[in-house]
Amino acid sequence: MNSAILRIALFATFALSAFPQHRLHNDAADQSQKHPWMNTALSPDERAEMVLKEMTLEEKMDLVHGNGMPGWGKPRPNAYLGNGGAGFVLGIPRLGIPMIQMSDAAYGVRSSAENGRYSTALPSNLASAASWDPEAACEYGALIGRELRAQGYNMTLGGGVNITREPRNGRTFEYLGEDPILAGTLVGNRIRCEQGQYVIGDIKHYAVNDQESGRNEVNVIIGRRALRETDLLAFEVGIDTGNPAAVMCSYNAVNGDFACENKFLLTDILRTAWGFKGFVLSDWGGTHSTIKASAAGLDNEEPNDDFFGDKLKVAVDSGTVPLSELDQHVRRILRSEFLSGIVDHPLRKSVVDVEGGFATALHLAEQSTVLLKNDNGVLPLDRSKIHSIAVIGSHADTGMISGGGSAQVDPPGRAPARWQEHVWFPPAPLKAVSAKVPAETVSFDSGDDPARAAALAKQADVAIVFAHQWLSEGMDLPSLSLPDKQDALIEQVAAANPRTIVVLETGTAVTMPWLGKVSGVVEAWFAGSKGADAVANILFGDVNPSAKLPMTFPLSEADLPHPQIVPPPPGSHGGAAVAGNGEAKPTFSITYNEGLKVGYKWYDAEKKPVLFPFGFGLSYTTFGYSNLAVHDNIVSFTVKNTGTRAGAEIAEVYAALPAAANEPPKRLVGWSKVHLNPGESKQVSVPVNSKYLSIFDEAHDAWKLEPGAYTFMVGGSSKDLPLVKTIEKN
Ligand code: BGC
Numbered sequence: 241m242n243s244a245i246l247r248i249a250l251f252a253t254f255a256l257s258a259f260p261q262h263r264l265h266n267d268a269a270d271q272s273q274k275h276p277w278m279n280t281a282l283s284p285d286e287r288a289e290m291v292l293k294e295m296t297l298e299e300k301m302d303l304v305h306g307n308g309m310p311g312w313g314k315p316r317p318n319a320y321l322g323n324g325g326a327g328f329v330l331g332i333p334r335l336g337i338p339m340i341q342m343s344d345a346a347y348g349v350r351s352s353a354e355n356g357r358y359s360t361a362l363p364s365n366l367a368s369a370a371s372w373d374p375e376a377a378c379e380y381g382a383l384i385g386r387e388l389r390a391q392g393y394n395m396t397l398g399g400g401v402n403i404t405r406e407p408r409n410g411r412t413f414e415y416l417g418e419d420p421i422l423a424g425t426l427v428g429n430r431i432r433c434e435q436g437q438y439v440i441g442d443i444k445h446y447a448v449n450d451q452e453s454g455r456n457e458v459n460v461i462i463g464r465r466a467l468r469e470t471d472l473l474a475f476e477v478g479i480d481t482g483n484p485a486a487v488m489c490s491y492n493a494v495n496g497d498f499a500c501e502n503k504f505l506l507t508d509i510l511r512t513a514w515g516f517k518g519f520v521l522s523d524w525g526g527t528h529s530t531i532k533a534s535a536a537g538l539d540n541e542e543p544n545d546d547f548f549g550d551k552l553k554v555a556v557d558s559g560t561v562p563l564s565e566l567d568q569h570v571r572r573i574l575r576s577e578f579l580s581g582i583v584d585h586p587l588r589k590s591v592v593d594v595e596g597g598f599a600t601a602l603h604l605a606e607q608s609t610v611l612l613k614n615d616n617g618v619l620p621l622d623r624s625k626i627h628s629i630a631v632i633g634s635h636a637d638t639g640m641i642s643g644g645g646s647a648q649v650d651p652p653g654r655a656p657a658r659w660q661e662h663v664w665f666p667p668a669p670l671k672a673v674s675a676k677v678p679a680e681t682v683s684f685d686s687g688d689d690p691a692r693a694a695a696l697a698k699q700a701d702v703a704i705v706f707a708h709q710w711l712s713e714g715m716d717l718p719s720l721s722l723p724d725k726q727d728a729l730i731e732q733v734a735a736a737n738p739r740t741i742v743v744l745e746t747g748t749a750v751t752m753p754w755l756g757k758v759s760g761v762v763e764a765w766f767a768g769s770k771g772a773d774a775v776a777n778i779l780f781g782d783v784n785p786s787a788k789l790p791m792t793f794p795l796s797e798a799d800l801p802h803p804q805i806v807p808p809p810p811g812s813h814g815g816a817a818v819a820g821n822g823e824a825k826p827t828f829s830i831t832y833n834e835g836l837k838v839g840y841k842w843y844d845a846e847k848k849p850v851l852f853p854f855g856f857g858l859s860y861t862t863f864g865y866s867n868l869a870v871h872d873n874i875v876s877f878t879v880k881n882t883g884t885r886a887g888a889e890i891a892e893v894y895a896a897l898p899a900a901a902n903e904p905p906k907r908l909v910g911w912s913k914v915h916l917n918p919g920e921s922k923q924v925s926v927p928v929n930s931k932y933l934s935i936f937d938e939a940h941d942a943w944k945l946e947p948g949a950y951t952f953m954v955g956g957s958s959k960d961l962p963l964v965k966t967i968e969k970n
Contacts, residue, residue, distance in 0.1 A: 275336050280584055285517075287583075288574035291335055292567060300570045301553050302330040305545035306342075309524065310354070312543055323392045324355035326524065326646070327543040329573070337574070338394065338582060340440065342542075345384045345398040346414045346647035347768060349391055353650035353657075357391045360597030360769050361642060361649040361665055363608045364747060365400060367765030369416040369790035370857070371607035372890045373913055374429040381430035383600045385437025390590045394582040395440035397646075399484060401427040401474045404748070404791045405450040405838050408717040408805055413643040413747030413766055417790025418839025418854065419908050420473035421932055427474070428481020435485065438581035443478050445490035445523055447471050447505055451830070453716045454808030456525075457816045459493040459826035466835040467494075468509075468936035476514055485518040485576035489538065491526045493826040497536070498816070500526045506537030518579070519572040528816060528824035534561050539569035598770055605774030610763040611785040611858040618739055618759040620781025620860060621702060623677055630696045631670050632733055633687030633726065634706035634745065639664035640764070640771045641745045645713025660712045665769065669706055669743070672776035690729045694736035703733050703740045704779070705758075711747030711766075716805050719797055720751045730754045743775055749793040752851060763789070781860060786888035786913070788857035788957065792840050792850050799848045801834035840958045841904035855908070856957040861887040861918065863956060868963035870952050873933075876925040877954050877963055881916035888915045891954060893926050894961060898948025901935045906953060909933060933969075945969065 277290040292300075306327035308316040322328045325343035344350035347368075352359040360383060362368065368380055381398075388396055400411065404418040416423035431441035448460045448471045462471075478484070487510060489500040499505055500522040510516045519539040527533055527541040530551040541548035555561040577583050611619065621629075634641070642648065642665045648657045649665075657663050674682045683700070685693040697703035707726045711717065721727060734740040734757040741760035744750060745767065755761070762785075764775050777783040797803055808814070809828050816824040837845045840854035861883030868877045875893050893910040897903045910926040930945055937944035947970050955961035 278336060278583075284575045284578035287578045288571050291332075291337060291574050292571050294335055295332065295570065297553070297556070299332050300566055301549070302332070303570050303573050304539060304552065304566070305329070305541045305548040306543040309543040312524065324351055325393055326350075326397055329540065336583065337577065338586060340395050340577070340582070341393045341587070342395040342397055343388060343391070343393040344646045345388055345396040346400060347643065347766070348384065348649035349387045349393070350646060350648060351650070351656060352391065353655060355391060358592050358594060358652055359387055359391070359649050360592070360594070360601050361651070362601050363605045363768045363771065364413040364643050364766035365416055366413045366747065366790060367608040367767060368604060369422065369426055370610050370763075370765070370787035371604065372422065372788055372790070372911055373607060374425055376604055376607050377426040377429035378433035379600055380604060381432065381434035382437060383597060385434040385439045387592050387597070388439050389437060389587060390592045392587055392589045394438065394580075394587055395442065395486070396434055397442050397444070397488065398434070399427055399431055399441060399443040399478075400445065401443060401478050402445055402447075402449050403471055403474050403838060405470070405832065406716070406802065406805065407720060407748045407791065407794070407800070408797075409450055409748070410452040410711050410715040410717065411645070411647075411713050412791075413711050414647050414713070416474075418792065419790065420470060421477055421908055422790060422911075424474040424477025425481060427478040431478065431482030431484045435482070435580050438585040440486055440576055440580045440582060441482060441484040442486040442488055442521075443475060443482070443484045444488035445499075446475055446487050446510070447490060447499060448494050448832070449490035449492050449499070451716055451805060452714055453805050454812065454814075454828060455491045456814055457808060457812060457827040459496060459829040461495060461829050461831040463835060465936045465938050466832065469836055470838045472509065479514055479516055485580045487516065487518065487520050488523055489520055489526060491523050498526070498528050498824065498826070500538050501529050501533040501536045503536040511537060517572065518576045519569070530555055531561055534565055534569070539572050601768045602770035602773055605764075605767045605771050606777060606783045608765060608787050609767070609774055609778050609785055610787040610789055611778070612763055612852055612856070613755065613758070613761040614858055615759045618702070618741060619762075619779060621779055623780065626677065626701045627681055628700040629673060629677065629682045630693075630700035630703040630737070631673055631682060631684045632693045632697065632703060632705045633685075633729060634708045635664045635686075636669045636706040637684050637686075638668050639666040640669060640706075640767050641665070641708040641710050642768070643711055643747050643766045647713065660714060662710050665771065667770075667772045669772040669775055672772040673704065673779065676776055676780045687726070687729045690725075690732040693729060694732040697733045697740065698736040700737060701739065703737045704743060705730050705733050705740060706743045706745065708745040709747065709750055717748070720749055720794070722750055727753055731757065734758045741779070749791060751794075751796060755851070784860045784885055784887040785857065786859060786890065788855050788890045788892075789852055790854070792843055792854045793852040794843070795849060795851050799843070799850070801837065801842055806830045837904050841907065844905040844958075853957055853959040855890075855892050856959065857890070859883075859887045859889065861885040863889040863916070865891070865955055865962050868952070868954055868965045870965050870967050873928045873930060874925050875910065875928060875952050875954065876923060878921050878923055879914050879916065880921040881918055884918050886915070886917045888913055889956065891924055891926075892957065892961075893928065894953045894958065895928070895933055896951040896953070897933065897935065898946050898950065900948055901946040903935060906958070907932070908958070
């Protein structure tokens with residue numbers, strides 16, 4: 241038997257024996273006697289070093305690439321060792337090192353239908369950012385971590401944190417909004433708790449993969465200061481908070497070099513400036529070279545071995561790539577395996593806790609739903625006064641829309657979702673609304689014929705129009721308008737019944753030409769397995785909404801930094817062009833000349849009015865702010881519930897930097913979610929990290945606190961900041 245076949249046979253034995261429990265325990269006990277690196281008292285670095293010393297060149301090569309993904313080209317001979325996920329990396333059974341089984345898991349574990357398992361769909365990542373709640377982010381990560389392991393995976397490919405620079409980006413729902421500190425804090429807490437379940441955590445897509453159009457061939461041009469203070473700050477905060485074991489580099493190029501062979505990103509920033517010690521894996525097909533990528537700091541090619549297979553081995557054999565460089569890749573991967581606990585806690589498939597998942601999904605969706613408009617207290621609906629409800633539109637009799645692409649979670653009991661299929665996730669909002677009132681008071685119209693829907697609305701006490709805007713990886717939106725003539729439907733229904741409430745199921749901002757004509761607007765986002773119940777709880781006041789927008793809703797696309805999406809060149813096939821020397825090159829560029837002005841910073845600086853500002857969200861109660869004090873980077877103030885219902889307020893702290901810093905007018909530097917009973921007041925203290933008050937000084941390649949006057953502003957949204965105090969810092 242040649243060595244490759246022998247290794248495959250060994251893996252097969254290892255894989256097949258991987259799940260029976262008694263075998264695992266015995267194996268673990270045997271291993272720790274046999275292998276000194278199984279001593280958990282040693283550090284991940286020490287353990288990795290010991291294993292590395294034992295490894296053959298072949299074994300090292302096995303660790304630095306994937307082994308295919310179902311549906312991605314021809315299956316490889318060892319494909320049967322995979323678990324149906326996005327990819328896997330071989331283990332080293334003789335040394336007790338397990339395979340890494342990877343699955344996408346943006347808002348839940350993907351491909352569950354394919355491997356005969358079940359996954360909870362949580363509210364989309366963007367929705368979860370609307371909770372502004374690090375504890376909720378932790379619950380989110382822990383649930384996904386548990387379900388990954390139950391399904392036989394020990395690595396997540398979740399952790400998307402590209403900031404919302406371009407709201408038409410088809411993956412906006414997979415990310416955490418436009419502010420780097422909010423997004424970074426939340427992704428870090430998610431990863432921290434995901435890894436707490438013994439899975440390798442991942443943060444992606446590093447970096448500036450801020451639009452899908454031409455993502456494989458675009459060169460993003462951005463200044464160094466803007467890069468550090470916008471997109472990279474989200475990663476810096478996320479890595480600092482969550483200590484992920486892995487970073488996924490993105491498809492696009494940044495300032496000339498593809499992200500997965502970009503020494504500035506992968507070594508100078510990630511490792512030297514931030515001290516990241518985990519491994520870097522490429523986005524699927526995002527590797528374009530062997531020597532350059534390896535030297536730049538890419539550790540693992542996914543999902544295949546086009547560059548980090550034979551080509552890398554030949555380069556190592558000939559000394560073009562030093563063995564020490566290969567060792568460094570392997571060391572980082574091994575270290576991550578020890579750090580995340582996947583070596584000490586072997587996989588054991590189990591049944592997903594469906595009910596527990598529902599409870600978490602419901603709780604998180606309730607914390608994520610933003611009340612945007614509530615004229616004359618139309619909400620919450622008063623069961624004693626409402627005798628007829630017209631529910632209209634958006635397949636509300638089936639489910640709520642979910643986000644597509646590699647993030648898609650399969651609903652229970654159906655075939656696996658196709659790439660970019662519109663999936664209406666049950667339960668149906670119609671059912672959830674009907675459960676709140678005598679069922680006969682609720683009627684439904686599909687909205688296909690707006691005149692018919694308006695006629696139904698006219699006879700009802702209240703009309704609830706569900707409206708959706710679907711998003712997916714691999715596409716960008718042509719505009720921020722609701723598709724399928726839903727604006728016209730809402731206009732007609734609102735004309736027939738002024739008590740019209742719109743429930744939005746969107747993956748990013750939408751424009752609302754009808755806003756002045758409806759009484760209520762609820763942003764439910766892509767709300768997950770319990771979204772419909774969460775919406776009903778909010779509509780009827782069983783839950784008081786507390787979420788706030790993690791991104792600006794602009795008035796029109798004309799107000800965006802780039803009124804048009806910059807498209808790839810005509811005739812492009814979606815891949816990077818290959819030059820005569822075999823080198824892949826970007827085919828077009830986007831210059832992010834808005835610089836530091838991303839999201840609300842753009843609208844503030846350009847003095848552009850918006851539809852709904854960053855940080856905005858209503859409650860069924862009201863809050864008052866007083867007593868601002870600032871001492872040693874601690875901002876303290878009082879929040880009072882001035883209304884009649886218990887509720888939670890997300891109190892936001894912004895800072896304006898000294899003029900010499902040359903920054904946009906203000907930035908978010910901290911926040912706190914405060915739960916208050918009617919009439920109750922609480923003193924709130926928000927510590928502000930000095931980095932969040934700093935600027936990136938290109939000349940010194942370091943963060944710098946500019947001396948001068950800092951103005952702190954506190955309140956309930958980026959446009960409602962009643963408390964203001966200026967202090968001097970030297
Ligand atoms: C996406 C990644 C994903 C990978 C594996 C790529 O197309 O950009 O986010 O993890 O596929 O499914």
